[in-house]
Amino acid sequence: YSRHINRIVNYARELDIGGLDRQLVLQRTEASGKDVDEIGQIVDALNSMRIRLNNEMQSQYRTEKELMREKAFSDALINSLPGILFVLDEDLKLVRLNNAFTDLLEVSGNDWKYHDVIQSFPDDCKEELGGLLQELIAGDGPVAREIDLRVTSVGRPVPFLLTAQS
Numbered sequence: 001y002s003r004h005i006n007r008i009v010n011y012a013r014e015l016d017i018g019g020l021d022r023q024l025v026l027q028r029t030e031a032s033g034k035d036v037d038e039i040g041q042i043v044d045a046l047n048s049m050r051i052r053l054n055n056e057m058q059s060q061y062r063t064e065k066e067l068m069r070e071k072a073f074s075d076a077l078i079n080s081l082p083g084i085l086f087v088l089d090e091d092l093k094l095v096r097l098n099n100a101f102t103d104l105l106e107v108s109g110n111d112w113k114y115h116d117v118i119q120s121f122p123d124d125c126k127e128e129l130g131g132l133l134q135e136l137i138a139g140d141g142p143v144a145r146e147i148d149l150r151v152t153s154v155g156r157p158v159p160f161l162l163t164a165q166s
Contacts, residue, residue, distance in 0.1 A: 008039075008042060020050055078097075079099045084101040084104055086101045143163065148160070
């Protein structure tokens with residue numbers, strides 16, 4: 001039995017994601033009609049686990065691939081919008097934006113992750129914008145407000161339609 005146990009242990013130690021298609025097989029002779037013994041049950045359990053893991057990994061891979069396609073599609077759609085689009089969380093942190101936003105507010109690369117939207121506007125606009133954003137976030141349903149804000153990089157008022165859905 002010890003060589004079979006050693007083979008099972010080595011199989012378990014060496015098993016990795018790339019080897020989930022490799023079945024554990026022991027070279028054993030069994031009497032016909034005899035019930036599977038404990039060693040056979042362990043081998044069957046390991047092979048069943050390997051198959052389940054392989055199926056789950058393939059399913060996860062397909063799901064991730066589909067999510068990447070959906071993200072690419074939504075990014076293309078969002079970036080095709082002529083106006084700016086940005087999404088804030090409850091802490092007024094950016095979670096999504098389009099290229100028009102980065103161009104208008106002169107945010108490049110991944111800098112948007114650290115960008116404070118309210119700081120993009122002159123002091124005379126910050127209080128009104130901050131209050132309006134808080135009001136929109138606190139709303140119970142979809143809310144839309146139009147506001148003219150002067151963007152620091154542009155220097156002139158730019159009309160914004162701020163919307164929120166809670």
